[in-house]
Amino acid sequence: MSKDIKKVVLAYSGGLDTSVILAWIKETYDCEVVTLTADLGQGEELDGIEEKALSTGAVKAYVEDLQEEFARDFIFPMFRAGAIYEGRYMLGTSIARPLIAKRLVDIAVAEGAQAVAHGATGKGNDQVRFELSVTALAPGLRTIAPWREWDLKSRTDCINFAKSHGIQTPMSHAKPYSxxxxxxxxxxxxxxxxxxxxxxxxxxxxxxxxxxxxxxxxxxxxxxxxxxxxxxxxxxxxxxxxxxxxxxxxxxxxxxxxxxxxxxxxxxxxxxxxxxxxxxxxxxxxxxxxxxxxxxxxxxxxxxxxxxxxxxxxxxxxxxxxxxxxxxxxxxxxxxxxxxxxxxxxxxxxxxxxxxxSPFSLYDSALATFEEDEVYNQADAAGFIRLQGLRLRGFAKR
The missing domain is CATH 3.90.1260.10 (Argininosuccinate synthetase, chain A, domain 2)
Structure with a gap:
């Protein structure tokens, strides 16, 4: 592994994957690991996560409440655009990744780290989102993606790794979903x-x-x-x-x-x-x-x-x-x-x-009414329709 990586900033949730990744990076790269836990309103109890990161081998653990920034600078601009993916998905995971990546970069610069790391798999979209964001913000930083590098092939392998390294995690085979x-x-x-x-x-x-x-x-x-x-x-x-x-x-x-x-x-x-x-x-x-x-x-x-x-x-x-x-x-x-x-x-x-x-409403009830009005001459519509039909008449004649 690269010897020029002395410190890595890891996006850390405290779950099975990122706990194993923390220990794996420290062991594999022989470097210091700083963690970032972003509270984006996930509704999970974050008490004790700093201590868990430190006990798993982190030299420093950041736990940041980013909920207001997330809503103000990411969710709201996206909703102003009316963005929705493939007609149904409101991009809840997608829009969170650029904020996490931004804080990873900020902390990496502050800590003098040479790389950042994430727990996204090689099959998913998150790896792309994290790494393109980091590239745009700090092209000189390296990104470590353990799921693309290590020989652990499944969650079972991760559980066994955690046990062998004394990592406490609530994850088990019974968890039904990601x-x-x-x-x-x-x-x-x-x-x-x-x-x-x-x-x-x-x-x-x-x-x-x-x-x-x-x-x-x-x-x-x-x-x-x-x-x-x-x-x-x-x-x-x-x-x-x-x-x-x-x-x-x-x-x-x-x-x-x-x-x-x-x-x-x-x-x-x-x-x-x-x-x-x-x-x-x-x-x-x-x-x-x-x-x-x-x-x-x-x-x-x-x-x-x-x-x-x-x-x-x-x-x-x-x-x-x-x-x-x-x-x-x-x-x-x-x-x-x-x-x-x-x-x-x-x-x-x-x-x-x-x-x-709205004080800026464009709706004019005098124009839209089905009752008698004095602002719209219905006879004007005849000329409008004739002009709109010019090309259709030409097409039909041909």
């Missing part, structure tokens, strides 16, 4: 989900109740937006992270935001996953509804044409690429007047907009 949880979502992969025909099991619920168990009574809420970002729920001003936490609570209670899909990974394979995005599903629907009265038709059409490309950039790991940043500038310009309030009904897995208002 999960990722943060402020935006919880994902489930593996187990019975590896057969696309199988129904997800009862343990694949973390943030949402099954829709059959959702309350029989609907709940009506309001969400206030300023320039495309949610700022208040039911009139109560909240921080970006506070918005996500409250919407997750509301959406989870009503069984909102579960998606079961087979997606196309960037590395080329298809993968089946179950995603719970309760707050995100509410936010997405409310934001889109408010845009209906505040965005110009052609502006919305142009923005919508960019959604698949923008979502693909996030999914594939190009958050820090110049094209994503350029599109973001356009997106943010398009959101300047997406300000107002949406009233929503939450019921049995559904998000149902009931009303919307």
């Amino acid at each position: 999960c990722d949880r943060n402020l935006l979502h919880c994902s489930f992969e593996g187990g019975e989900l590896e057969e696309p025909w199988n129904e997800p099991g009862p343990q694949s619920y973390a943030m949402c109740v099954p829709v059959e168990q959702a309350p029989d009574a609907a709940e009506i809420i309001t969400i206030d937006f300023e320039k495309g970002d949610a700022v208040a729920i039911n009139g109560e001003k909240l921080t970006p992270a506070g918005i996500m936490l409250k919407l997750n609570e509301l959406g989870g209670k009503h069984g909102i935001g579960r998606v079961d899909m087979v997606e196309n990974r960037f590395v080329g394979m298809k993968s089946r996953g179950v995603y719970e995005t309760p707050g995100g599903a509410i936010l997405f629907a409310a934001h889109r509804d408010l845009e209906g009265i505040t965005m110009d038709r052609e502006l919305m059409s142009l923005r919508d044409s960019l959604i698949p490309r923008y979502a693909g950039m996030i999914y594939n790991g190009f958050w820090y690429a110049p094209e994503r940043e350029a599109i973001q500038a356009f997106i943010d310009k398009s959101q300047e007047h997406v300000t107002g309030t949406v009233r929503i009904k939450l019921y049995k897995g559904q998000v149902i907009p009931l009303g919307r208002r």
Whole structure:
């Protein structure tokens, strides 16, 4: 192994994989390991994780609460764009990786490390997301990806390695899924989900109740937006992270935001996953509804044409690429007047907009009415239709 690597900063969760990786890097590279544990609102108890990292061999352990930065600088810009991958996935795991990579780089620079490391496998998307982000931010840093280097081939091998090195881990053969949880979502992969025909099991619920168990009574809420970002729920001003936490609570209670899909990974394979995005599903629907009265038709059409490309950039790991940043500038310009309030009904897995208002509304009731008006001459439509039909008449004659 390279002798010029003296210190490595590892993205550390405290689970089986990263605990084994910590010990493996230290042993294999004969170097110091610094850990970063990013609290992105995963809902797991992080007490004691610093001590665990140190007892497993880390020389220093960073444990950072990044929830507000995650919501403000990553989730909210993505939702301003209306980004959704392959029509269904709200990118909960994808959008977290560039923030973790950013902090890995920051700490590596501060600590004088020569490399960063992650626990993503060689089959997944996360390896690409981490490493492209690091490349964009600090091209001189090396990245160590143990799943592509070591001779451990399975979780069983990792469990045996942990036992032989005295590493305490709660992981066992009984764990049914590979999960990722943060402020935006919880994902489930593996187990019975590896057969696309199988129904997800009862343990694949973390943030949402099954829709059959959702309350029989609907709940009506309001969400206030300023320039495309949610700022208040039911009139109560909240921080970006506070918005996500409250919407997750509301959406989870009503069984909102579960998606079961087979997606196309960037590395080329298809993968089946179950995603719970309760707050995100509410936010997405409310934001889109408010845009209906505040965005110009052609502006919305142009923005919508960019959604698949923008979502693909996030999914594939190009958050820090110049094209994503350029599109973001356009997106943010398009959101300047997406300000107002949406009233929503939450019921049995559904998000149902009931009303919307905005000081920048483009809706003109005098124009839209079916009653008599004095602002629209219906006879004008005849000339408009004739002009629109010119090319069609020419095509038909040919």
